[in-house]
Amino acid sequence: MPQNQPSPPLKRVDAERNREKILAVARAAFDGSEPDISMAEISRRAGVGMATLYRNFPGRLELLEAIWSDEIDAVCRAAETVTGETPGAVFTAWLHQFFIFSSRKRHIASELLSHVESDSPVFSRNRAKVMAASGPLLTAAQHSHEIRQDLTLRQILDMIVAIAAIRGDAAYIEPIFLAALDGLRSPAGTTGR
Incomplete structure (x- = not known):
């Protein structure tokens, strides 16, 4: 495998980390006083792009x-x-x-x-x-x-x-x-x- 190509396990770890960050932000918002938080705000707080958010959770319902x-x-x-x-x-x-x-x-x-x-x-x-x-x-x-x-x-x-x-x-x-x-x-x- 070429050195400049990341290995698949690292990609999976990073993807899982992003998913957990999204869930943590959304959980905190819904547990608190922000049940109407937008998907864009969840993305911003989690520090991930909207594409990453929607790749993990295609919509609010799935989240x-x-x-x-x-x-x-x-x-x-x-x-x-x-x-x-x-x-x-x-x-x-x-x-x-x-x-x-x-x-x-x-x-x-x-x-x-x-x-x-x-x-x-x-x-x-x-x-x-x-x-x-x-x-x-x-x-x-x-x-x-x-x-x-x-x-x-x-x-x-x-x-x-x-x-x-x-x-x-x-x-x-x-x-x-x-x-x-x-x-x-x-x-x-x-x-x-």
């Missing part, structure tokens, strides 16, 4: 889907690494991480829903991943009689998403979330049944 999927993967990985003293504590610790995710990604979910239906593959595929990752945590918590048996995982996750959608600052929303967690605990006297 939003990539951020959503990456964040879902992080929530799923958290289900494998979250810790607690009991199965119920592990499950509620993971629910706290899911709540933070749901709160921060409200703008992305809203914009995605303006482009696709709620049963779109980007939502259904990622919902299935979350259910598969967190299902064993709920099962263990219910088997230990720490979490009530009469709620399904879907009901619990829907409740968390609904709480995360409430408008207000953390001081307003956090007590609502904690009250919901209290409501998940098995009623007194049911341990061992």
